[in-house]
Amino acid sequence: MNRTQDRFVPDNLVTGTHHLMKSLNRGVILGLLRRETSLSRIELSKLTGLDAKTITNLVREMLQEKIVVAAGYQKKKMGRNPKIINLNEDYGYSLGIDLGASHVRAGLVNFKAGLVFCREEFITRRDNRVSIVEKIVRGCRLILEEFPDKREKIRAVCLAAPGFLNREKGEIIRSVNLPGFTSVPIGKILRRELGLPFYLEESSRAMARAEGLFGAAKDHKSFILLDLGVGLGTGIVINRHLYRGVEEMAGEIGHIVVEVKGDRCHCGRRGCLETVASGAALARLGRIGRSESGIDARALALAARNGDTAAVGLFNRAGSFLGLGLANLINLFDIPVIIISGRLAEAGDLILDPMKRSLREHLLFLTDRKIRLVKGQLGEDSALLGAASLAWDELFTPSF
Numbered sequence: 001m002n003r004t005q006d007r008f009v010p011d012n013l014v015t016g017t018h019h020l021m022k023s024l025n026r027g028v029i030l031g032l033l034r035r036e037t038s039l040s041r042i043e044l045s046k047l048t049g050l051d052a053k054t055i056t057n058l059v060r061e062m063l064q065e066k067i068v069v070a071a072g073y074q075k076k077k078m079g080r081n082p083k084i085i086n087l088n089e090d091y092g093y094s095l096g097i098d099l100g101a102s103h104v105r106a107g108l109v110n111f112k113a114g115l116v117f118c119r120e121e122f123i124t125r126r127d128n129r130v131s132i133v134e135k136i137v138r139g140c141r142l143i144l145e146e147f148p149d150k151r152e153k154i155r156a157v158c159l160a161a162p163g164f165l166n167r168e169k170g171e172i173i174r175s176v177n178l179p180g181f182t183s184v185p186i187g188k189i190l191r192r193e194l195g196l197p198f199y200l201e202e203s204s205r206a207m208a209r210a211e212g213l214f215g216a217a218k219d220h221k222s223f224i225l226l227d228l229g230v231g232l233g234t235g236i237v238i239n240r241h242l243y244r245g246v247e248e249m250a251g252e253i254g255h256i257v258v259e260v261k262g263d264r265c266h267c268g269r270r271g272c273l274e275t276v277a278s279g280a281a282l283a284r285l286g287r288i289g290r291s292e293s294g295i296d297a298r299a300l301a302l303a304a305r306n307g308d309t310a311a312v313g314l315f316n317r318a319g320s321f322l323g324l325g326l327a328n329l330i331n332l333f334d335i336p337v338i339i340i341s342g343r344l345a346e347a348g349d350l351i352l353d354p355m356k357r358s359l360r361e362h363l364l365f366l367t368d369r370k371i372r373l374v375k376g377q378l379g380e381d382s383a384l385l386g387a388a389s390l391a392w393d394e395l396f397t398p399s400f
């Protein structure tokens with residue numbers, strides 16, 4: 001290389017590149033451990049393509065920093081049993097909160113995505129914007145009081161919230177299923193009240209993160225999480241990245257119009273999928289002609305199982321519209337793995353059977369296609385765990 005070219009090489013390039021490579025390699029190793037739970041150095045070398053010496057050096061450093069721990073030996077039939085390493089669950093913690101239309105669930109989550117402790121408060125009809133925010137703050141405070149010894153290791157408070165968000169500002173722009181939730185500066189409030197960094201993610205996308213990292217979708221690079229709850233949502237993951245859309249409004253399956261002259265939706269239009277197939281819609285339709293006032297989708301499912309034909313009819317109708325919406329989504333994106341999650345999914349075959357029938361009816365070229373409908377593995381914890389994982393994004397390989 002001659003001197004002229006030399007001048008264009010900044011002094012710090014070599015060191016900068018070295019540090020960058022090292023931190024990328026560490027991220028890759030941590031990312032693998034997050035997905036696979038425990039691995040030997042040989043496995044890490046195979047999976048990353050890094051040579052044994054590099055892996056040994058990186059692992060030694062991470063052991064010293066207590067990010068990873070030695071976790072015994074792998075049992076092999078022949079030869080030496082290799083040592084395995086694991087993420088150190090006590091390396092750090094995050095406070096995860098799942099804010100839903102019916103609940104505030106707050107939990108302490110360790111570095112290995114284990115839920116150490118969790119508490120839930122219900123949201124009732126008497127609640128408003130102020131009282132719901134109070135429930136969120138109270139949930140976090142009680143956890144901090146419960147675990148004073150972990151206080152120093154709690155790195156962030158992370159919220160999964162439904163609706164339209166400004167993640168950078170930490171603001172809930174509009175959440176139609178929560179009373180008065182327009183322009184709520186929740187990040188500012190929680191940072192002030194708890195003195196912790198704050199991260200925000202939309203609920204269905206948080207669920208998709210969790211199922212993709214630790215749950216039913218961890219072996220799939222691309223999948224759609226269908227969140228069946230009081231409202232409907234999706235988390236669309238393409239090559240391990242959440243697809244958000246230009247204004248973060250992608251995947252609004254609840255507002256696909258399925259009945260042009262249908263009921264008025266809370267979004268202001270008519271006949272959205274959410275007016276016929278969400279938990280809220282089932283509760284509303286289920287109350288018609290009944291004396292009980294407090295009926296919700298769960299009570300309606302119980303009635304259906306006890307032979308109430310009107311209730312069965314409502315689930316059939318809801319499932320059939322859901323199948324139509326889902327078929328449209330699969331036809332658009334060509335993503336054949338669907339993870340079913342959310343509290344309405346607990347109605348099981350009552351809603352899933354008519355959904356599958358309708359899906360088959362509306363899907364393009366069905367005979368050649370393998371569609372996999374898989375139940376989420378993380379149940380009620382998925383949004384909370386997905387939110388909590390945001391605290392560690394800087395450490396791990398960029399994904400989502």
Ligand SMILES: [Zn+2]
Pocket residue numbers: 254255265266267268269272274
């Ligand atoms: Zn709508």
